[in-house]
Structure formats: C-alpha cells, structure tokens
Amino acid sequence: MDLPTAFAAAVPLIGWTTHGAWLSKRLATARRDPLTGLHTRDGFTARAHRLTQRRPGRTSVLLIDLDDFKATNDTYGHAAGDAVITATADRLSAWCGRTGIAARLGGDEFAAIVLDAPARLPGLRATLNQPVPYAGSMLPASASVGICPIAELPVVSLTDALRSADRDMYAHKRDGRTTRRR
Incomplete structure (x- = not known):
C-alpha cells in the first residue's frame, strides 16, 4: 500500500x-448526577444488576429519602437544599466505600447497593441524621432509610429489592423512627 x-x-x-x-x-x-456526581438511575441499575448476581447472599439494596426536604428548601432556599443533597450524597458515598454503589435517583431520593449492610446500617442512619454546615450555620438534616437484603427475596430481582426497600423506608417514615421531630 x-x-x-x-x-x-x-x-x-x-x-x-x-x-x-x-x-x-x-x-x-x-450516567452521573451533575449536582452530586453520584450515579443516576441508569448508571446505578447497570452496576447493581452485576453486584446482585455476583454476591446475592451478602448484598442489600437501600432506598434513602430526605425527611422534610421541602421545608428545608422553603425555609433556607434552594442553595441550602443543594447543600443538604450534596452532603447526603457525600455521606452515602463514603458509607458505601468500595463495597457498594451509591446513586441519586432524583430530587431528594437516593439508593445504594452494598455488601454486608445490615450490620452497618445504624452507622448510616446516624451519619445521615447529622446537621449540614451551610453559610456559617447548621441546617437540620435527617433521612429515612429502607433496606432489602437480596437473600430474603424468593428470586434475585433488583426491581423487587427496590420495591421492598421502598416499603421498608416508608414504614420507618410512618412510625417516626428516623424522621425529625419539630
């Protein structure tokens, strides 16, 4: 040639x-959320499927929803709300570490899939319920967390795990165990 x-x-x-x-x-x-840098729903789903297939006995799916987030936005402004979302993302990502994947599904809703979560869950709840520093003050922050260990499902399914974690999260919201009291 x-x-x-x-x-x-x-x-x-x-x-x-x-x-x-x-x-x-x-x-x-x-596949990354521009505010937090976490995976979006699409990026999370692809990676979560792989993790649930590789280690179903040790894997759990979590859903996290910020409590009273609308009140934070209304009271302190959207920039403050963004600070709470970013802090939540950072805290969740740090908690997941190398054994999991964190995602922002939208608004004030997050998800994670991690190994060996049940034993570590109290630490996550405590971390997410810490105030967030913003503009020289501390913003109140709390979150409701729902969990579904994959091993408890009759068939390994990310959709079913997310649905179960969602039910668990709303049970925690209803009984007030993780919501902020006014």
Missing part, C-alpha cells in the same frame, strides 16, 4: 475513533 492510500484509509479511522471516544464520554457523563 502506498503512502497516499494508507493516509486516506487512516483519516476515517481516526475520525471514528475520536467520535467513539466522545460518545463514550458523553454516555458516562449522562
């Missing part, structure tokens, strides 16, 4: 390679 033919063949290859890299980066960006 002569040089002009080789060059002519290389130009489209370079273009497609560059385009593929650009698309890959865009897809990765779309």
